[in-house]
Amino acid sequence: MSDQAQALRDLIRRQHASSAAEPPRSTRILTVASGKGGVGKSNFSLNFALSLQKLGQKVLVFDADIGMANLDVLMGVSAPYSLYHLFRGERPIRDIIQLGPGGIHFIAGGSGFRELLHLSEEQLQQADREIERLQGEYDFILFDTGAGLSKEAERFIGASHESIVVTTPEPTSITDAYALVKMVSHSRPDASFRLLVNRAADEREGRQTAEKMDLAAQRFLDIRLPFLGSVADDPHVGKAVRRQTPFTLAYPDCKASRDVLAAARGYLDLPRGDASRTVKGFFHQWFNRKRNL
Ligand SMILES: Nc1ncnc2c1ncn2[C@@H]1O[C@H](COP(=O)(O)OP(=O)(O)OP(=O)(O)O)[C@@H](O)[C@H]1O
Numbered sequence: 163m164s165d166q167a168q169a170l171r172d173l174i175r176r177q178h179a180s181s182a183a184e185p186p187r188s189t190r191i192l193t194v195a196s197g198k199g200g201v202g203k204s205n206f207s208l209n210f211a212l213s214l215q216k217l218g219q220k221v222l223v224f225d226a227d228i229g230m231a232n233l234d235v236l237m238g239v240s241a242p243y244s245l246y247h248l249f250r251g252e253r254p255i256r257d258i259i260q261l262g263p264g265g266i267h268f269i270a271g272g273s274g275f276r277e278l279l280h281l282s283e284e285q286l287q288q289a290d291r292e293i294e295r296l297q298g299e300y301d302f303i304l305f306d307t308g309a310g311l312s313k314e315a316e317r318f319i320g321a322s323h324e325s326i327v328v329t330t331p332e333p334t335s336i337t338d339a340y341a342l343v344k345m346v347s348h349s350r351p352d353a354s355f356r357l358l359v360n361r362a363a364d365e366r367e368g369r370q371t372a373e374k375m376d377l378a379a380q381r382f383l384d385i386r387l388p389f390l391g392s393v394a395d396d397p398h399v400g401k402a403v404r405r406q407t408p409f410t411l412a413y414p415d416c417k418a419s420r421d422v423l424a425a426a427r428g429y430l431d432l433p434r435g436d437a438s439r440t441v442k443g444f445f446h447q448w449f450n451r452k453r454n455l
Pocket residue numbers: 196198199200201202203204205206227307308309360361362393394395396397399400403418
């Protein structure tokens with residue numbers, strides 16, 4: 163067993179041991195999505211999670227970009243297990259949670275997800291029992307999804323407490339983000355969105371982009387798209403990607419890092435709505451539907 167795996171086990175054990183004394187956390191599920199690809203979802207997800215953690219929250223990041231998993235690459239960590247191993251009954255949940263830089267917990271994406279459509283009832287129930295362990299263990303479980311107007315993204319968003327839609331100020335990115343929100347809001351009128359403008363020239367451009375989208379959403383979709391924040395277009399992000407280190411860890415004082423931390427602070431200050439959804443319910447929605455594809 164690697165030192166890293168051992169350290170994580172010890173950590174989880176300590177947490178289990180101490181959780182008896184602590185009141186259980188109310189775990190919130192957050193999905194990060196976009197219409198257009200390559201707008202910075204994975205970088206935002208990872209660094210937002212690290213920022214929430216810096217602010218005292220316990221966060222699990224989940225790479226749900228099935229087929230194009232890359233959170234592990236952004237962290238420079240190789241992940242031997244994924245959700246696939248859990249559902250196959252090959253590994254318990256504590257083994258598929260990896261420890262990333264900055265002490266972040268994450269579950270890697272992986273290939274082989276198609277096979278999960280053919281799980282037996284027994285395997286699903288076993289996985290269910292494992293997944294239930296996450297409830298109350300984290301303050302936030304954050305899903306980084308793949309781009310696009312897919313049914314998959316729709317399911318994730320529909321089953322989450324909230325979703326952060328990432329766009330850049332470019333018109334193509336804005337129209338695709340709007341199309342995603344439109345598609346989801348038709349089938350899931352109760353879905354709750356926040357808008358994050360990435361690669362903004364400045365705060366003003368970010369806010370203006372968000373205001374335009376919120377106005378269009380109110381007028382044509384009858385929903386709100388509140389502004390979560392903007393993240394500067396910052397060369398440190400690309401540099402950090404090449405170093406395979408999250409930019410908030412590699413360059414904590416760069417503009418993008420400060421912006422993500424500000425977004426995390428703002429997010430934590432928001433009132434919390436609907437607390438009735440559970441981690442187990444989330445996975446049920448995802449997997450039961452997946453099985454019926
Ligand atoms: N704030 C930023 N400033 C400068 N460059 C950025 C910023 N955010 C993202 N990038 C650049 O965009 C690239 C793509 O980012 P990322 O992989 O996070 O996008 P994505 O939306 O997850 O893509 P995909 O849709 O393929 O999953 C990064 O490698 C980085 O070079």
